[in-house]
Amino acid sequence: MLQVENIHTFIGQFHILEGVSFSVPHGSIVALLGRNGAGKTTTLKSIMGLTPPRRGRILFDGVEIQGEPPHAIARRGIGYVPEHRAIFRGLTVLENLQLAERRKGDLARKSDFIFELFPDLRRLIGLRGGQLSGGQQQMLAIARALVPDNRLLLVDEPSEGLAPVIIESIIAALQALRGEMTIVLVEQNFLMAQKLADTYVIIDDGKSVQTGRMHDLAHDHETIRRYLGAS
Numbered sequence: 001m002l003q004v005e006n007i008h009t010f011i012g013q014f015h016i017l018e019g020v021s022f023s024v025p026h027g028s029i030v031a032l033l034g035r036n037g038a039g040k041t042t043t044l045k046s047i048m049g050l051t052p053p054r055r056g057r058i059l060f061d062g063v064e065i066q067g068e069p070p071h072a073i074a075r076r077g078i079g080y081v082p083e084h085r086a087i088f089r090g091l092t093v094l095e096n097l098q099l100a101e102r103r104k105g106d107l108a109r110k111s112d113f114i115f116e117l118f119p120d121l122r123r124l125i126g127l128r129g130g131q132l133s134g135g136q137q138q139m140l141a142i143a144r145a146l147v148p149d150n151r152l153l154l155v156d157e158p159s160e161g162l163a164p165v166i167i168e169s170i171i172a173a174l175q176a177l178r179g180e181m182t183i184v185l186v187e188q189n190f191l192m193a194q195k196l197a198d199t200y201v202i203i204d205d206g207k208s209v210q211t212g213r214m215h216d217l218a219h220d221h222e223t224i225r226r227y228l229g230a231s
């Protein structure tokens with residue numbers, strides 16, 4: 001579904017991505033792993049056109065999308081759940097969801113599906129974003145990406161700053177999306193990545209250095225120590 005081919009991305013004069021390549025099969029969950037500052041967020045932003053790559057190709061359903069503006073890339077059916085959630089704190093849950101509509105009636109069409117996945121959001125519908133807990137904000141951020149007809153979700157560090165029990169509920173929700181959505185997940189929490197992802201891509205110093213099956217990585221202590229800095 002998604003093919004990232006040797007992309008190079010600059011931010012200002014800084015050469016941040018120096019060759020990132022990976023592919024995302026339809027219906028799979030792919031985890032982008034790597035240390036802080038390795039380039040995982042920049043990879044997601046490059047796919048979305050927010051920091052467009054200067055070199056390389058990005059194909060979505062076989063069509064080159066690099067160089068298109070972010071709104072055009074989103075309209076192809078790619079949803080972005082950014083780091084730190086970026087919900088509108090002064091707007092209600094309902095208003096946050098309404099703003100995510102791409103076509104009139106999107107929310108009405110999707111609301112049963114969304115509230116089945118996140119029952120808490122129905123109860124919280126009138127509260128402002130800023131009144132929600134971190135976990136509830138994360139659920140809203142994911143729900144927002146489900147309002148329009150997206151087929152691919154790019155989710156950046158959904159576990160960040162959340163308690164283990166809340167992380168479990170986010171894992172369950174993303175697990176429930178399997179089959180409906182193809183997902184690229186950036187995650188520092190190795191256990192979360194391990195529970196969700198089919199395959200992994202390790203990004204180190206702006207380059208993709210290793211890919212494989214997530215199941216195999218869990219036993220590869222040398223790779224984990226070298227690139228992820230975890231025991």
Ligand SMILES: Nc1ncnc2c1ncn2[C@@H]1O[C@H](COP(=O)(O)OP(=O)(O)OP(=O)(O)O)[C@@H](O)[C@H]1O
Nearest residue numbers: 011012014016034035036037038039040041042043
């Ligand atoms: N606006 C910017 N200006 C300059 N350098 C930047 C900018 N944004 C990111 N970088 C640098 O690009 C590199 C990659 O950052 P990126 O956020 O993609 O890493 P990451 O792997 O997602 O790590 P983290 O988990 O810390 O977000 C880092 O060295 C970061 O300092």
